[in-house]
Amino acid sequence: MPDTAQWDGRTYYGRAQLKPAPFNNALVGSYVFLAGLSGAAQVLATALDYAAISDAEPVVRHGRLLSLLAPIIGTVCLICDLHTPKRFYNMLRLVKTTSPMSLGSWALVAFSGASAISAAPLLVRAGWRQDSAVAGWLQGLSRVARIPAALAGGVLATYTASLFSATSAPLWAAGAKGLAVRFAAASVASAASALRLVARSGRRRRDLDSLAVAGLAIELGATLASDHAQQQAGVRQTPSSRDIAGVAVPLVLFLASDFLPRRAQAISQVAAAAALTGSLLMRIGVIKDGEQSAAQPNVSLRLAQPDNLPRR
Amino acid sequence: MKSIAGVVTIVQEGRFQLFDAAGVSHHFILHHGAAADPEQLPSLVNRHVRVSYRDSGAMIGHIATDLRAESN
Amino acid sequence: MDLHPRTPAHSQSDLEALIPDEAELTAGVVVRPGRSYGFFTDTTLCIGCKACEVACKEWNNLPAETPALTGHSYDNTGALSASTWRHVRFVEDDVRADSQSPFQSGWLMMSDVCKHCHNAPCLEACPTGALFRTEFDTVVVQQDICNGCGYCVPACPFGVVDISTLDGKAHKCTLCYDRLKGGLEPACAKSCPTDSIQFGEVSELQQRARERLDHLHHIGRGSAYLYGAPGELGATGGLEHLNAFFLLTAEPEAYNLPRAPTRPANRVVPSLAAGLTTLAGLMVTALALFARRS
Numbered sequence: 001m002p003d004t005a006q007w008d009g010r011t012y013y014g015r016a017q018l019k020p021a022p023f024n025n026a027l028v029g030s031y032v033f034l035a036g037l038s039g040a041a042q043v044l045a046t047a048l049d050y051a052a053i054s055d056a057e058p059v060v061r062h063g064r065l066l067s068l069l070a071p072i073i074g075t076v077c078l079i080c081d082l083h084t085p086k087r088f089y090n091m092l093r094l095v096k097t098t099s100p101m102s103l104g105s106w107a108l109v110a111f112s113g114a115s116a117i118s119a120a121p122l123l124v125r126a127g128w129r130q131d132s133a134v135a136g137w138l139q140g141l142s143r144v145a146r147i148p149a150a151l152a153g154g155v156l157a158t159y160t161a162s163l164f165s166a167t168s169a170p171l172w173a174a175g176a177k178g179l180a181v182r183f184a185a186a187s188v189a190s191a192a193s194a195l196r197l198v199a200r201s202g203r204r205r206r207d208l209d210s211l212a213v214a215g216l217a218i219e220l221g222a223t224l225a226s227d228h229a230q231q232q233a234g235v236r237q238t239p240s241s242r243d244i245a246g247v248a249v250p251l252v253l254f255l256a257s258d259f260l261p262r263r264a265q266a267i268s269q270v271a272a273a274a275a276l277t278g279s280l281l282m283r284i285g286v287i288k289d290g291e292q293s294a295a296q297p298n299v300s301l302r303l304a305q306p307d308n309l310p311r312r
Numbered sequence: 313m314k315s316i317a318g319v320v321t322i323v324q325e326g327r328f329q330l331f332d333a334a335g336v337s338h339h340f341i342l343h344h345g346a347a348a349d350p351e352q353l354p355s356l357v358n359r360h361v362r363v364s365y366r367d368s369g370a371m372i373g374h375i376a377t378d379l380r381a382e383s384n
Numbered sequence: 385m386d387l388h389p390r391t392p393a394h395s396q397s398d399l400e401a402l403i404p405d406e407a408e409l410t411a412g413v414v415v416r417p418g419r420s421y422g423f424f425t426d427t428t429l430c431i432g433c434k435a436c437e438v439a440c441k442e443w444n445n446l447p448a449e450t451p452a453l454t455g456h457s458y459d460n461t462g463a464l465s466a467s468t469w470r471h472v473r474f475v476e477d478d479v480r481a482d483s484q485s486p487f488q489s490g491w492l493m494m495s496d497v498c499k500h501c502h503n504a505p506c507l508e509a510c511p512t513g514a515l516f517r518t519e520f521d522t523v524v525v526q527q528d529i530c531n532g533c534g535y536c537v538p539a540c541p542f543g544v545v546d547i548s549t550l551d552g553k554a555h556k557c558t559l560c561y562d563r564l565k566g567g568l569e570p571a572c573a574k575s576c577p578t579d580s581i582q583f584g585e586v587s588e589l590q591q592r593a594r595e596r597l598d599h600l601h602h603i604g605r606g607s608a609y610l611y612g613a614p615g616e617l618g619a620t621g622g623l624e625h626l627n628a629f630f631l632l633t634a635e636p637e638a639y640n641l642p643r644a645p646t647r648p649a650n651r652v653v654p655s656l657a658a659g660l661t662t663l664a665g666l667m668v669t670a671l672a673l674f675a676r677r678s
Contacts, residue, residue, distance in 0.1 A: 012473065012640035013456040015463060021538035022547045040663065047667050053674045083532025083552035084344040090512040090531045098508035098649035100656075101535045105511055158659030165655045166648040167538035168505065176651045180659035188666040207673045214669050218662065294538060297640060304541070304642030309621060310651065321392050324445035324562075325527040326551045335388030339447050344532065344552025351528040368550055371467065373447035375550050 007302035017300045018168055020291035024081050029284030031070075031077040032160040035108070036187030036279070037194055038070035039157030042115055044191055044211075046150035055201065059208070062198050064119040066191065067149065070156060071112035078108075100163035107155040114149035118142045157187035160283075164290060170303040171293040172286075173310040174233040178226025179286070182219050186247075189215030190279040193250070193272035209254055209268050212275055216251040223247060233310065234302050235293060242285055246278030315364045317382060320357050326350035328376075330363060339373035340365060348379045356381060407569040413584045415564050417519035422559070422627030423573060424589040425495055426596060427639075428608065429580035432458060432493035436470040436572035436581055443560065443571035444469065464496060466548035466555040470572050471496045475638050494639050495581055497572070498523070498544045498557035499612060500627035502619075506556075508649040509539035514554070521586070521627060522559040530554050541623075541645035559628075586627050590614070593631060600631075607633045611641060621646030 011017070045063025048056040079088045092109065096102040121138045161183035165176035172179065189212045196208035223243050230236035253271030257264040293299050303310060318332040326342040340363060342350060356379065364378035407415050415421065441448060446467045454460050457474035464471045475492035504523045507515040514530035517523060525536075525545075532552040536545045545556045560570035568574070573583035582589060590613050600608040612618040612629030617636055619625045621644060636643045 007637070009635070009637050011637060012475070013454075013459075015456070015640060016543060017640050017642065018543040019537050019540065019546055022534040022549075043663065043667055044670055047671055048674060051671050051675065053671070056674055059674075081533075083534060083547055083549065084530065086344075087512075087529075087531035090514070090529055091533070093529070094513045096508070096511060096513070098652060099511050099535070100652055101509065101533065102511035154660060154663055155656075158663055159656060161659050162652050162655035163535075165651045166509065167535075168541040168645070168648055169538045172538070173646070173648065173651065176655045177658040180655040180657075181662045184659040184662035185666065188663065188670075192670075203677050204674070207670075207677060210673045211666070211670045214673075215666055218666065222662075290538075294543075301637050301642060304644050304646075306620070306644045309644060309646055319387060319391060322445050324443075325555075326553065327445045327447070329445060331388065331391040333388060335390030339445070341447065341548070341550045343550065349528060350551075350553075368447070370450055371447040371550070372450060 007298040007305070009301070011297040011301060015297060016295045017297040018170075018294040020294040021167065021169065021287075022083070023287060023291070025284050025287045025291070027077045027081045029280065029287055031074045031081075032183070032283040032287075033190065033280040034070045034074040034077070035104075035156045035160060036183060036283075037190045037276075038067045038074070038115070039111065039153035039155070040187040040191035041195060042067035042111070042118075042153035043150045043157065044188075044195070046118075046146045046153075049146060056204060058200060059195055059204050061122055062195050063191070064115070064122060066194055066198075067111070067115040067153065068119055070108065071115060075108065075112070098166075100159050100166050103155070104159045104163060107152050107159060110148060111152035111156050114145045114152055117145035118149045158184045164286065167290075168300070169290040169294040170233075170235045170296075170299045171230060172290040174235050174303055175226035175229035176310065178222050178229050181222035182226060182282075185215045185219035185222060186279045186282060187215075188212075189219060189250075189275050193275040193279075196272045197269065205268070209257065209271075212272065213251065213254045216247050216254070216275060220244070220247045220251060233308055235299050240285075240289075243282055246282050246285075250275035250278055313364045313377070314366065315362055315378075317360065317362045320353075320359060320361050323353045323357055326353070327373075328353055328356070330361065339371075340376040341368065341371070341373055342379075343375045343377045346377050346379065402566050402568070405567045407567055407583070410574050411569040411583045413569075413588070415520070415567050415569075420521035420586040420627065421564065421584065422500055422522070422586040422589060422629070423497060423570070424582045424584070424593050424629060424631070425497070426580050426582065426593070426631045427492065427494040428600065428605075428631060428633060429578045430472070430493040430495055431578055431580075432472055432474055432491070433577060434461075434472050435575045435577060436495050437461060437468065437472060439571040439575035440470040440557075441468075443563070444558070464498070464544050464546070464556070466546040469497065469555075469557040473639055475634060477634065477638075492634055492638070494630065494632070495572070495576075496639070497628050498559070499542055499618075499629070500557075500559055502624035502627065503622055503647050503649075505539040505541060505623075505648045506536035506545045506554075508647075509535045511535060518561055518564075520559065520561070520564050522561065522564075523556075524558045524561050525554050525556060527553055539648050541642055541648070543640075557628075586625075590625075590629075593629065596631060605633070609633075611636060617643055618645065620644040622650050623647055 161180040164172040192212035257268035612626030
């Protein structure tokens with residue numbers, strides 16, 4: 001039960017005023033996590049590619065490969081979450097700018113296509129010689145696809161927060177900007193952590209550790225800020241210790257690895273694993289808390305007081 | 313799988329009524345995994361149909377999982 | 385197979401003819417595409433008979449729930465759901481007090497329904513276009529398109545839309561879309577014995593509601609107010625107005641209604657902007673970090 005603050009006036013026999021989202025939290029949480037990881041990994045890969053940073057090429061390659069997680073596993077999670085899965089293709093009947101779920105469906109399709117093309121030379125590298133006509137043609141295609149892949153990746157890593165905030169569930173609606181910053185920062189931190197775990201160069205591993213620290217620090221700040229916003233709105237009473245711990249533990253581990261040079265490698269690997277786990281659990285937890293807050297009439301009625309509306 | 317035969321009398325969206333040979337009306341909701349779609353139901357009105365179903369639990373009605381038109 | 389004599393001889397599709405513009409006889413309004421229709425539910429006239437609930441279930445062929453007692457006054461329906469599109473609420477206000485005022489004594493009844501919002505959050509959230517605005521300015525879920533994503537459910541600020549796990553689709557009041565197309569008054573309004581539920585063109589209903597409100601205030605019932613008419617409670621936060629609106633006498637929370645609902649779609653752009661800015665900032669940081677050690 002989230003520690004939510006309450007409307008102190010009357011309710012209708014304590015019956016729910018809103019209906020909780022009928023999502024499967026593990027499936028949707030996993031998708032949000034993978035979308036963040038893949039989207040941010042693709043944006044990072046393209047940014048490093050264009051900046052032509054020397055010996056960042058392995059990170060770019062791994063980033064392109066990680067970007068295939070959301071299209072392959074995430075899409076299956078989303079389709080399984082539908083209550084009529086055989087009609088999943090209806091998501092692409094139209095584009096609706098007021099619906100983050102519609103925008104996100106299109107972003108996922110664009111991202112899947114562009115990421116697959118941008119990663120194609122890596123996937124078929126074993127089969128062709130580098131100088132063959134097919135390999136050259138694939139390389140050219142891959143170069144064209146990386147910009148749209150990065151743009152769609154940016155949307156994929158961030159739209160999920162607006163998907164939750166653009167509802168009436170109190171804990172999602174209150175503090176929309178804070179949730180957006182949390183999700184975006186968590187996406188970058190999880191992409192950096194995943195890339196760090198598969199990186200072979202020690203120097204780039206340290207860069208990725210630093211990027212994960214930056215992401216986690218921003219996520220921690222945003223978690224505290226959105227907790228504060230929710231407390232101001234009176235829908236939450238105390239900061240969420242679960243969400244703060246999920247960010248603070250990997251953050252402390254990453255920082256500790258700087259001070260313990262002999263064990264640095266092992267500690268920051270644990271930190272990266274903790275960051276990935278924390279990011280997944282944070283998404284599932286945010287979804288669960290939002291659904292539970294919707295089922296509490298004294299919380300939803302609190303957020304519908306004229307002096308206390310969710311700020312944009 | 314239980315099944316029952318009768319004539320379809322009322323169709324609304326994915327829900328329909330079926331009168332069996334004893335003149336008893338049964339209420340059905342078309343399951344999302346059923347082969348038929350709601351838009352196909354109106355063509356079954358006044359036709360003899362065999363419905364495979366399971367119980368719905370909290371509703372006074374059944375979940376139709378399969379529909380087959382029988383020859384009149 | 386022989387038909388049992390009790391089997392109805394006619395189903396809805398083989399009636400010989402409808403009475404043309406029947407709604408003009410029953411509700412005094414002609415139903416024409418392109419105009420805006422809705423409900424005005426005057427709770428001061430509601431007697432809690434639940435005829436609307438029954439009429440809705442009958443016409444829409446919705447299954448009944450297995451009967452159970454909630455212990456919440458006479459409200460054993462509980463809530464609007466995928467199979468309940470009208471729900472009569474019973475509010476007991478000091479019914480056990482020694483004295484009761486003659487007007488709207490301790491018993492408040494209110495027939496709740498989908499509000500068919502002007503800027504409907506469920507419609508704005510629906511990614512498939514299954515939820516659409518009809519030619520009668522009502523909001524309907526198209527059952528042949530809905531894929532049960534469930535996003536309309538948390539979008540609704542009134543807790544109306546529901547997903548049925550049985551057929552995997554979203555369901556809610558259609559304002560009897562099929563009846564409107566045949567020129568008929570919606571089933572709940574037609575069956576209401578006290579005209580607590582009034583069907584008509586929204587602008588005319590708003591006018592009628594204001595006159596009723598003036599009358600109630602004139603006879604000293606100052607607690608009466610409109611919920612969901614333009615500029616009133618319930619029509620806040622970008623929802624503009626509710627096509628199904630209410631006349632209430634207790635605070636909205638007593639009826640489980642939000643005092644000032646907001647339009648969720650207003651939060652899309654600020655949220656996306658904040659997320660993308662964060663991502664861009666962190667990417668610049670990443671480039672700086674990588675360039676430092678190059």
